[in-house]
Amino acid sequence: MDAQRITFLVGAVVGVPVVLVLYIVVTDWLIRRLPPAQHGRVRPWLWVGPALLLVTGFLIYPGLATAWISLFTNDGKSFVGLANFGKVLGDHSVLIAIRNNVLWLVFYTGLVLVFGLILAVMADRVPYEGPVKSLIFMPMAISFVAAGLIWSFMYQYQPNLPGVHQTGTLNAVWVNLLHQQPIAWVIDERVNNFALIFAAVWVWTGFAMVITSAALKGIPPELTEAARVDGATELQVFARITVPLLTPTLTVIGTTLVIFALKAFDIIYVMTNGLYNTDVMARRMYGEMFTSQNYANSAAIAMLLLLAVIPVLIFNLRRFQFQEAIR
Amino acid sequence: MNSSRLGRIFSVAVLVSLLAACGPGTSSTSSKTLHVIGTWGGSEQASFLAMVKPWEDRTGNKVSYEGSRDINALLTTRVKAGNPPDLAGLPGPGQMAQFAKAGSLFSLDNAVDMTAMNSQYGANWVKLGTSNGHLVGIFIKAAIKGLIYYDPKNVSTAGVDFTTPPKTWDDLVTAFNTIRSKTGKTPWCIGVASGAASGWPGTDWVKDFFLRQAGPTKYEAWGASQEAWNAPEMKTAWQSFGSVVNNPNLTYGGKNYVLSTNFATAFDPMFASPPGCYLHHQASFITDFFVHDYPTLKPGTDFTFFGFPDINPAYTGPQVVAGDLFGMFKDSAEARDLIKYLTTADAQKIWVKRGGAISPNKLVTLDNYPDDQVKKAAQLLLAANPPEFDAGDLQTAALQQAFFDGIVAYIQNPGSLDTILNGLEQKRASGQ
Numbered sequence: 001m002d003a004q005r006i007t008f009l010v011g012a013v014v015g016v017p018v019v020l021v022l023y024i025v026v027t028d029w030l031i032r033r034l035p036p037a038q039h040g041r042v043r044p045w046l047w048v049g050p051a052l053l054l055v056t057g058f059l060i061y062p063g064l065a066t067a068w069i070s071l072f073t074n075d076g077k078s079f080v081g082l083a084n085f086g087k088v089l090g091d092h093s094v095l096i097a098i099r100n101n102v103l104w105l106v107f108y109t110g111l112v113l114v115f116g117l118i119l120a121v122m123a124d125r126v127p128y129e130g131p132v133k134s135l136i137f138m139p140m141a142i143s144f145v146a147a148g149l150i151w152s153f154m155y156q157y158q159p160n161l162p163g164v165h166q167t168g169t170l171n172a173v174w175v176n177l178l179h180q181q182p183i184a185w186v187i188d189e190r191v192n193n194f195a196l197i198f199a200a201v202w203v204w205t206g207f208a209m210v211i212t213s214a215a216l217k218g219i220p221p222e223l224t225e226a227a228r229v230d231g232a233t234e235l236q237v238f239a240r241i242t243v244p245l246l247t248p249t250l251t252v253i254g255t256t257l258v259i260f261a262l263k264a265f266d267i268i269y270v271m272t273n274g275l276y277n278t279d280v281m282a283r284r285m286y287g288e289m290f291t292s293q294n295y296a297n298s299a300a301i302a303m304l305l306l307l308a309v310i311p312v313l314i315f316n317l318r319r320f321q322f323q324e325a326i327r
Numbered sequence: 328m329n330s331s332r333l334g335r336i337f338s339v340a341v342l343v344s345l346l347a348a349c350g351p352g353t354s355s356t357s358s359k360t361l362h363v364i365g366t367w368g369g370s371e372q373a374s375f376l377a378m379v380k381p382w383e384d385r386t387g388n389k390v391s392y393e394g395s396r397d398i399n400a401l402l403t404t405r406v407k408a409g410n411p412p413d414l415a416g417l418p419g420p421g422q423m424a425q426f427a428k429a430g431s432l433f434s435l436d437n438a439v440d441m442t443a444m445n446s447q448y449g450a451n452w453v454k455l456g457t458s459n460g461h462l463v464g465i466f467i468k469a470a471i472k473g474l475i476y477y478d479p480k481n482v483s484t485a486g487v488d489f490t491t492p493p494k495t496w497d498d499l500v501t502a503f504n505t506i507r508s509k510t511g512k513t514p515w516c517i518g519v520a521s522g523a524a525s526g527w528p529g530t531d532w533v534k535d536f537f538l539r540q541a542g543p544t545k546y547e548a549w550g551a552s553q554e555a556w557n558a559p560e561m562k563t564a565w566q567s568f569g570s571v572v573n574n575p576n577l578t579y580g581g582k583n584y585v586l587s588t589n590f591a592t593a594f595d596p597m598f599a600s601p602p603g604c605y606l607h608h609q610a611s612f613i614t615d616f617f618v619h620d621y622p623t624l625k626p627g628t629d630f631t632f633f634g635f636p637d638i639n640p641a642y643t644g645p646q647v648v649a650g651d652l653f654g655m656f657k658d659s660a661e662a663r664d665l666i667k668y669l670t671t672a673d674a675q676k677i678w679v680k681r682g683g684a685i686s687p688n689k690l691v692t693l694d695n696y697p698d699d700q701v702k703k704a705a706q707l708l709l710a711a712n713p714p715e716f717d718a719g720d721l722q723t724a725a726l727q728q729a730f731f732d733g734i735v736a737y738i739q740n741p742g743s744l745d746t747i748l749n750g751l752e753q754k755r756a757s758g759q
Contacts, residue, residue: 158580158584159584163601164596184586187586189739273522276586276735276739290399290400290403291399293724293725
């Protein structure tokens with residue numbers, strides 16, 4: 001069995017590059033058979049061919065198939081048009097999931113950007129910048145599932161009874177130092193969505209900070225110095241010079257975060273599984289598919305998510321084109 | 328550069344590597360590794376592995392086990408992907424029937440000795456593993472549900488004596504109200520959190536009430552998805568559960584504790600000193616968790632139980648039982664042999680002796696049980712009149728999940744009961 005695995009591994013490691021080189025050699029040989037005038041037109045297509053095939057097979061085909069499934073009944077036998085979408089959007093719990101996605105969109109994106117910016121600017125001014133940034137970046141190395149578990153422990157709840165200790169870090173502080181009643185952070189509907197969002201913010205703040213920090217180093221010091229010479233306060237320098245110059249960077253991070261907020265799944269799955277009104281669309285899609293085995297509803301939700309991401313993608317593409325143009 | 332020569336060299340290299348990759352695969356060695364997926368983790372996983380060990384030693388085959396509480400998702404994905412495990416635990420007969428209908432499960436008619444099966448197992452157990460006239464699932468172990476655990480010392484301090492168990496629910500209500508007034512503490516400990524399956528411990532309460540209030544006939548209709556979820560009997564069963572769980576004077580820590588505490592640790596306050604609660608409602612498997620978490624606890628002196636008491640005098644002695652089903656997703660001689668082995672009394676004795684399991688196989692006699700506690704549970708299982716299978720486990724996966732979620736929603740917001748039950752009924756009626 002192990003010998004079989006090893007030969008398979010060797011075959012894969014050696015075989016894949018060999019096939020690739022072979023493809024290049026063969027296509028080039030084919031191109032040289034063509035009249036020279038055709039070379040320029042054919043070559044690019046043959047070179048991007050494999051990538052196009054992979055994108056078609058693993059992205060375009062599944063996308064179209066999902067759209068197709070979403071228009072049929074669950075057994076795939078009769079065409080129902082947009083009825084699945086009507087069914088999904090008429091479900092109160094789906095509307096709650098959409099509301100939660102909006103909460104994620106606003107607060108997750110906003111908080112990561114703000115924290116990232118503040119930390120980057122502050123870290124820029126201290127001599128021990130490196131260690132601080134490494135420390136804040138560290139949660140990025142943790143998977144979301146692990147982060148969800150860590151924060152489940154942080155948010156643990158114990159009733160406030162004599163002899164009972166708060167085992168959750170947050171409630172320990174809340175009850176023992178601030179003398180408040182313990183809060184069931186992931187269950188109490190007033191706070192639970194924000195509790196979940198904050199766990200994700202904790203993971204991604206380091207990412208926003210590192211990118212913002214790099215952009216910050218790229219701002220020419222003459223600009224800020226000139227402003228200071230002209231009598232600008234530090235706050236004015238930050239608001240009028242630093243932030244405007246960082247805007248392109250913040251936009252890139254922001255759009256990444258928006259896409260992430262729309263497909264948020266892991267933390268919700270681990271911490272609440274969508275219960276207590278914390279469900280989001282991606283978790284719901286998973287539930288429809290794997291628990292209810294309702295592929296039609298699941299596909300309809302997938303299409304709704306895709307529709308929600310498209311504006312962000314268009315915005316991103318436009319901005320790339322704009323940047324190319326001014327270059 | 329001569330590219331055609333280069334090409335020839337590369338094509339030979341590809342051919343050689345492909346041949347190397349295919350070569351040994353065709354000649355299989357004598358020992359085989361069977362992939363098994365189950366819901367068990369921790370000590371239950373260890374017991375299962377101990378159970379298959381003699382089979383591994385005898386045949387030279389290996390079992391590679393993977394445990395997950397979210398087994399439905401795991402199985403659906405792997406079956407859809409054409410990569411099913413050899414054997415897998417099935418969450419319940421409902422899901423078993425779904426997989427059998429989809430053609431993912433292989434018939435075990437030829438794998439096991441049906442004559443032996445019929446003589447060693449009660450008719451109910453074989454019937455529950457049968458779909459469309461074929462045996463597709465076997466029970467590895469059984470559990471009796473709805474037992475009420477307590478610490479006899481603490482309970483007598485609180486002024487209650489359970490040496491003769493409460494006969495009726497009203498007797499039990501009187502008893503726990505006495506505990507409440509004597510100690511000022513909450514009598515019950517309940518915790519319903521369980522990852523993706525959160526809510527299931529609450530469904531056991533509802534089943535216990537429904538079986539004893541509406542009777543076995545209605546209960547079986549419910550299990551067969553022929554009983555309306557918004558029928559008045561159903562609402563009464565939920566409200567009876569609500570009278571305990573939604574009363575912060577009766578339930579330790581109130582709804583926040585109930586919702587945020589895992590079923591596997593919910594009993595902790597019962598063993599604290601002084602105790603935070605006195606009674607815990609759970610299936611018989613929970614003793615496994617008691618002794619694992621508190622190794623000093625002595626069964627009988629530190630914890631014991633009685634069966635859920637009768638409610639409607641017309642129905643005396645019914646019990647809700649459950650079991651762990653196993654099915655074959657990939658047919659092979661080794662898999663069939665393992666299935667056959669798992670149905671034998673010899674195999675099931677291993678788990679029984681390690682604790683936490685009751686064998687549905689009649690040849691596993693009472694003297695195999697490690698202590699009086701499990702023996703008592705096994706006796707209760709045999710004496711049940713009638714033993715009714717867990718009605719939740721008989722539902723489709725979607726309905727069962729909705730039942731779990733409904734319990735959580737009800738505890739969180741008791742006023743929404745009608746909405747929850749109507750939603751469940753809508754799901755049932757639409758055949759989900």
